[in-house]
Amino acid sequence: MVSRRSVIAGGGLGLVASLAAPLLIWGNANAAGTRTLRIGWQKNGVVALAKSQGALERRFAAQGIEVRWSEFTSGPPLLEALGAGALDFGATGDVPPLFAQASGRNLVYVGTYAGSPQGSAILVHKDSPIRTLADLKGRKVAFKRGSSAHNITVKALRKGGLTPDDVEASDLSPPDALAAFRAGSIDAWTIWDPYLAVAEDDPDARVLTTAEGLVPSWSYFLANGDFASETPDVVVDILNELAVVGRAAQSDLDRTVPVLSRITGVREDITRITLTRKGFDLGSVAPMNRDAQAYQQALADEFYGLGILPKPLNIQDIVWQPKAS
Structure with missing residues (x-):
């Protein structure tokens, strides 16, 4: 049996491994005519559940798109890889996108989801x-x-x-x-x-x-800027599939708890606690909205004022506006 310590202490692939892997430029098919969709994930939430179910693999199989996963233990290195073009899509909390934008990383906000x-x-x-x-x-x-x-x-x-x-x-x-x-x-x-x-x-x-009473719990889906611009339909399909997975998971926690427990290595009783905290909703996947954007702008202004961010940011500059492909 894997101990809690060994599971939680275990790191992810991280940026170095992601960048070291052989990569395909999005849109260029390999010899078999397959394109690769590269997703960064952490051991929690709807993205982890989608990975365990092969949901995105099924969704994109008919389009000749293969899904490749890279694991991270936190948002900053995930977005570093995303902005550098080593990933196409990933999810993080509220602060990592600010540092990524301040560093000039090539990424955009494409969606949001609710935590607790x-x-x-x-x-x-x-x-x-x-x-x-x-x-x-x-x-x-x-x-x-x-x-x-x-x-x-x-x-x-x-x-x-x-x-x-x-x-x-x-x-x-x-x-x-x-x-x-x-x-x-x-x-x-x-x-x-x-x-x-x-x-x-x-x-x-x-x-x-x-964090209750201190900060709302906004989390975000982000995509590499070139990927989102070149394949808007794929981005929409990812969000739609994650919403389907999330709604099904939230509506049947008796089935979801053991699945997520196996992914994280965390006991089922503890996993149930994380899924039943006030306001948590696996099915809340949605496009970026005005409230989420306003929250990010206020946070960016605050962090700049405190000297944490090196320059002021305009969040709207990297909010994705989907256009039909």
């Missing part, structure tokens, strides 16, 4: 003297820079009357942060599901605050 603010939190050790957000002052707080956890940390510190300069930030991927948390080398850890749900099951962990 209860599915992200700041954890401390059970016996830690940290009892309020203000108590984080001077403490070592781990989160993946440029991830949704970065945003939650900023918002939580503000609520506690602090700024990012008041803590010692430690830029760690979820597996590395988990190891550091268990070793006691960090004081607090900002993280999302399923890592959060697993950590909550640890008797040494205590939730200092969830």
